[in-house]
Amino acid sequence: MKGYRTIRTAMKALLRNPLRAMLTTLGIVIGVGSVIAMMEIGEGASTAMAKSFASMGANVLMVMPGTAASGGISFGGGSMTTLTPDDCTEIAKRCPSVRLVAPTVRARTQLVYGSRNWVPSSMYGTTPTYLGIRDWTVSEGKCFTDSDVQTGGQVCLLGQTIVRELFDGLSPIGKEIRVKNVSMRVVGVLGPKGSNMMGMDQDDIVLAPWKTIKYRISGSPLQSTNQSAAGNSSSSSINTLSNVYPSEATSMYPAQSAVQQADNPMPVRFANVDQIQASARSAAEIPAAIDEMTAVLRDRHHLREGEPDDFNIHDMTEMASAFSENTNTMTNLLLAVAMISLVVGGVGIMNIMLVSVTERTREIGLRMSVGARSRDILRQFLVEAVVLCLVGGAIGILIGQVVSYLVWRLKHWPVETSPTAMTAAVIVSAAVGILFGFYPAWKASRLDPIEALRYE
Amino acid sequence: MELIELRDIHKTYHIGDIAVPVLKGVSLAIARGEMVALMGVSGSGKSTLMNLLGCLDHPSFGEYWLDGDAVSQLSSDQRAMLRNKKLGFVFQNFNLLPRTSALENVSMPLTYTASHLSERQMRRRAEEVLRHVGLGDRMDHEPSQLSGGQQQRVAIARALVNNPPLLFADEPTGNLDSHTSEEVLAMFQELNRRDGITIILVTHDANVAAYARRTIHIHDGLIVDGSFGGAVGRADGGARAATPPSLPPGGAK
Helix, strand or coil: CCHHHHHHHHHHHHHCCHHHHHHHHHHHHHHHHHHHHHHHHHHHHHHHHHHHHHHCCCCEEEEEECCCEECCEECCCCCCCCCCHHHHHHHHHHCCCEEEEEEEEEECCCEEECCEEECCCEEEEECCHHHHHCCCCEEEECCCCHHHHHHCCCEEEECHHHHHHHHCCCCCCCCEEEECCEEEEEEEEECCCCECCCCCECCCEEEEEHHHHHHHHHCCCHHHCCCCCCCCCHHHCCCCCCCCCCCCCCCCCCCCCHHHHHHCCCCCCCCCCCEEEEEECCHHHHHHHHHHHHHHHHHHCCCCCCCCCCEEEEEHHHHHHHHHHHHHHHHHHHHHHHHHHHHHHHHHHHHHHHHHHHHCHHHHHHHHHCCCCHHHHHHHHHHHHHHHHHHHHHHHHHHHHHHHHHHHHHHCCCCCCCHHHHHHHHHHHHHHHHHHHHHHHHHHHCCCHHHHHHCC | CEEEEEEEEEEEEEECCEEEEEEEEEEEEEECCCEEEEECCCCCCHHHHHHHHCCCCCCCEEEEEECCEEHHHCCHHHHHHHHHHHEEEECCCCCCCCCCCHHHHHHHHHHHHCCCCCHHHHHHHHHHHHHHCCCCCCCCCCHHHCCHHHHHHHHHHHHHCCCCCEEEEECCCCCCCHHHHHHHHHHHHHHHHHHCCEEEEEECCHHHHCCCCEEEEEECCEEEECCCCHHHCCCCCCHHHCCCCCCCCCCCC
């Protein structure tokens, strides 16, 4: 029997009972539909993830100071005060794989404008290159300049959230805000970036020259920025706006413990920064950039061979891969569930095919009596099951697309069409048809024509 | 040469450990162009003999030649081919595919072997046979839209579509009223006379058997009467079945 004749015979046999055929294949429709919807939503999620990583800045590398320890007691990450702005300049000069590099100093304090106040979640002192590293644009006004950084100019850039909170959405350019009694002029507004992957609002940010933050505002290294701590609260002491360095408690030379001093017999640096951020020229150059930066920093920190690094370089790709692993795990889990529903659908097909074989026993007997060999019967029923599954798979693909479209329209989840999933769905549904159609077909082919003809 | 020749055919069914002999040494011969009735009460082995003759079953013992082929030695696939090419079956309950047009019912046997025919040729052949049985105007009707006699004629057309030399009719009039029965039987006679198709009518009804030119009576697994046409009688026809034919031999065409 020719292939297309078998298929036509199978189609006709199925169309003799269209409602039953539809109900039989429903399991496959649902299974394939859910596989497709899962895959499209999953792919959309990972694309969104990739985008969100890009919003954190492409190929960003973060250099954190190491952990100081004394007598077995660790002071926590970043407690070493070894990174300096000069490290930054050196990295920029000596690392060919590094595109941009910027120091950052963090602070956390209140902003006041008129009768409003706000505490931004991040307040960074840095250089204009920071915007390049983070792929950030200035939507209004302009960025502060390198000379502002040199002189510790009282200027700042505000994120969208702060503009909303302090200025009610009005343009803040040229306005002065008060930060710990230091008056700062707003020179620009950052473009919107939305929340990052951890759900942190990236627009709740103030950027200023690092010298300004470090010496005029924070006046203390990282370890005490977020303490309500002692000594630097401006409300308890009298300050005037003309006071350029309000936090007088701060020493220009960060205090080191006796042990630290003994451990690091090197000249005390004038200034340290909390972090150095850099970006590699491309994702492929990230490892090279890390190596080069490590070499430069070890050299500058006079670390001997075998001595541990007094800094850590983090790279976002680790985080990205951890995250995509998470989404992959979720997608795989959902896929497994969808596969189970496919198997259930297959069992449904087998069930109905068995019923159909019993019901059509006389037809089988007749076909055998007019010359169908048992392999013709086997093939006919197998093809029927496969056709059923493939049609179900095709409808399932359509339904899956509709579902993912609805998810996109109604819930605004990102979705993405996945040709791999479609191919897989077609192959899997054909396989289900063969797997679960085989037993009924085999049973049909084993029938004795005499018995089958006499079957009532 | 005879179309069918059976020599000492035995068929024994095994139900558990018990052997049930149904055919106990049947010998017969049917020449090309004969119209033979196979008669017997139920339980006589009539159906078993019919299944053996129709190549649906193989004998436990004995030899069967159909048109020169030793059927006893064929595999089930080869027997299927033989059924397709050389045999046509007409059943008591018509056995038409439901919800399928008369035309498709008739062309169904062609789909199994006639891979040399195109769709159009298959269709033309089916139309030709349907016209031959007088259903030229009912080709697209489904079995449920046809009367019993028309359904049986569709079944006859289906049996004829492969141009077989031999037609089996198993109680072809069992589900028909007497008037339609006559029509159908007349059609068999005409097919036999005009087209030279050998026809074997299996029946328990003497009125039906009367349409045949020779009647083979089977009783209790043995042929009691009519195993050979007079012209082709054989000496080794089986001692117990040696009764001479009661009807004149069907003249070979």
